[in-house]
Amino acid sequence: MSDWEIVIGLEVHVHLATESKLFCSCSAKFGRDANTSVCPVCLGMPGVLPVMNRKAVEYAILTGLILNCEIPLYSKMDRKNYFYPDLPKNYQVSQYDKPFAINGYLDVDINGFIKRIGITRAHLEEDAGKNIHDESGKGSSFVDYNRTGVPLLEIVSEPDMREPIEAFHYMKMIRQIVRYLGISDGNMEEGSLRCDANISLRKKGEVELGTKTELKNLNSFRHVQKALEHEALRQKKLLEKGESIVQETRLWDDGKSKTFSMRTKEEAHDYRYFPEPDLVPFTFSKKEIDHLKEGLPELPLMRKKRFISEHGLPSYDAGVLTDEMFYADYYEEVVSCFPNKKMVSNWMMGEWMREMNAMEKGTQKSPVTPIKLAQLLTFVDKGVINAKIAKDVFSEMFAKGFDAKEIIKSKGLEQIGDREKLKQIVSKVVDENPQTVADYKSGKKQAAGFFVGQVMKETKGKANPKIVNEILKELLS
Numbered sequence: 001m002s003d004w005e006i007v008i009g010l011e012v013h014v015h016l017a018t019e020s021k022l023f024c025s026c027s028a029k030f031g032r033d034a035n036t037s038v039c040p041v042c043l044g045m046p047g048v049l050p051v052m053n054r055k056a057v058e059y060a061i062l063t064g065l066i067l068n069c070e071i072p073l074y075s076k077m078d079r080k081n082y083f084y085p086d087l088p089k090n091y092q093v094s095q096y097d098k099p100f101a102i103n104g105y106l107d108v109d110i111n112g113f114i115k116r117i118g119i120t121r122a123h124l125e126e127d128a129g130k131n132i133h134d135e136s137g138k139g140s141s142f143v144d145y146n147r148t149g150v151p152l153l154e155i156v157s158e159p160d161m162r163e164p165i166e167a168f169h170y171m172k173m174i175r176q177i178v179r180y181l182g183i184s185d186g187n188m189e190e191g192s193l194r195c196d197a198n199i200s201l202r203k204k205g206e207v208e209l210g211t212k213t214e215l216k217n218l219n220s221f222r223h224v225q226k227a228l229e230h231e232a233l234r235q236k237k238l239l240e241k242g243e244s245i246v247q248e249t250r251l252w253d254d255g256k257s258k259t260f261s262m263r264t265k266e267e268a269h270d271y272r273y274f275p276e277p278d279l280v281p282f283t284f285s286k287k288e289i290d291h292l293k294e295g296l297p298e299l300p301l302m303r304k305k306r307f308i309s310e311h312g313l314p315s316y317d318a319g320v321l322t323d324e325m326f327y328a329d330y331y332e333e334v335v336s337c338f339p340n341k342k343m344v345s346n347w348m349m350g351e352w353m354r355e356m357n358a359m360e361k362g363t364q365k366s367p368v369t370p371i372k373l374a375q376l377l378t379f380v381d382k383g384v385i386n387a388k389i390a391k392d393v394f395s396e397m398f399a400k401g402f403d404a405k406e407i408i409k410s411k412g413l414e415q416i417g418d419r420e421k422l423k424q425i426v427s428k429v430v431d432e433n434p435q436t437v438a439d440y441k442s443g444k445k446q447a448a449g450f451f452v453g454q455v456m457k458e459t460k461g462k463a464n465p466k467i468v469n470e471i472l473k474e475l476l477s
């Protein structure tokens with residue numbers, strides 16, 4: 001971008017994983033038949049009164065705490081004018097000047113470099129429903145109110161990001177955190193996490209911000225990055241031609257790889273916020289907030305650092321294993337029983353994750369418990385079975401839930417480590433293949449691999465490969 005500086009701020013919307021909606025007892029679960037999770041409260045019937053969901057407030061404050069925010073001891077809900085059919089009350093209950101969390105920050109890992117992004121605020125609001133437009137040409141539209149009133153936490157960052165890649169990592173980290181806290185599944189395909197991005201350009205060295213545009217409803221990490229990259233270029237071209245940027249809301253068309261204008265931005269006062277008269281303001285004691293603070297989990301980035309220092313793992317391994325709290329917990333349980341930490345990491349990143357990823361999406365329970373994996377690895381470590389056979393045993397443990405010991409015993413998979421016995425087999429293979437011996441002796445060292453393969457075939461994969469290689473070396477030298 002040469003002499004231009006990009007300025008990006010994100011508003012991330014997180015669906016909170018509460019059982020019920022924000023102000024009524026309707027289920028907040030995704031994926032029900034249209035308009036089956038509704039009641040007079042979320043349909044905005046006259047005379048109904050909202051009742052605040054306690055869990056949603058707790059989740060909002062937990063998020064604020066983990067984002068290093070101040071939690072004001074007084075906060076309240078406000079009404080925001082909203083004239084669209086997907087919110088039948090014609091207003092949205094949100095928070096205006098007294099949100100649950102303010103003035104925080106998040107340290108984001110951008111390919112090993114840590115950047116601190118300011119958090120302006122986090123506030124709670126109700127989501128709108130979903131308009132469904134009939135595409136048959138008859139011009140009719142439908143509304144599904146299941147999502148109406150589902151609790152939504154909006155996390156607003158400071159305009160601290162300078163590259164689209166930073167926005168990508170920031171959003172990833174927000175997803176990781178809400179999953180760690182267990183307050184949202186962070187499922188972007190189902191809309192549990194989406195983001196609006198504000199972007200403007202200014203000449204390097206300038207302090208004042210340029211005119212921004214808002215990119216709405218970005219629902220994948222890749223879209224966030226691509227849309228911002230595209231928008232930065234579009235603004236740069238206009239500015240270099242001497243034209244000005246129109247403050248507006250734009251949408252990202254992934255198929256065409258470009259943004260297009262949706263509407264010019266309303267000013268904040270158009271929303272005409274006023275305090276929600278049907279809900280009393282919230283007051284908290286410092287003790288209540290401290291109590292919530294004590295229950296916070298170790299953050300992914302802190303845990304990653306600890307995995308490097310305490311378990312001696314490479315940064316890459318530590319990053320993969322702390323990506324989900326469930327992975328990290330599992331790892332630490334395995335290494336508490338089996339101390340070869342890098343071997344556990346390799347197994348988890350290889351076999352274990354492959355099997356887990358093949359399971360139903362979102363599964364957080366491994367059929368092979370940490371203790372059972374530790375037992376299997378102990379058998380490999382002691383030379384009872386070799387690594388290749390261990391992989392087959394593992395697949396069977398995963399599918400059927402048996403112990404490694406049962407499978408090894410019932411199938412007679414113990415490794416053949418008897419040197420004399422192996423020597424007979426290796427000699428036989430060598431005698432049967434004089435041409436390969438000649439090749440080996442003429443310098444084709446890869447011929448040794450052929451012999452190992454033949455020995456494995458003879459022993460149904462059970463030979464100890466280390467001993468086979470030693471014998472081969474003796475015989476062929």
Ligand SMILES: [Zn+2]
Nearest residue numbers: 024026039042
């Ligand atoms: Zn309801």
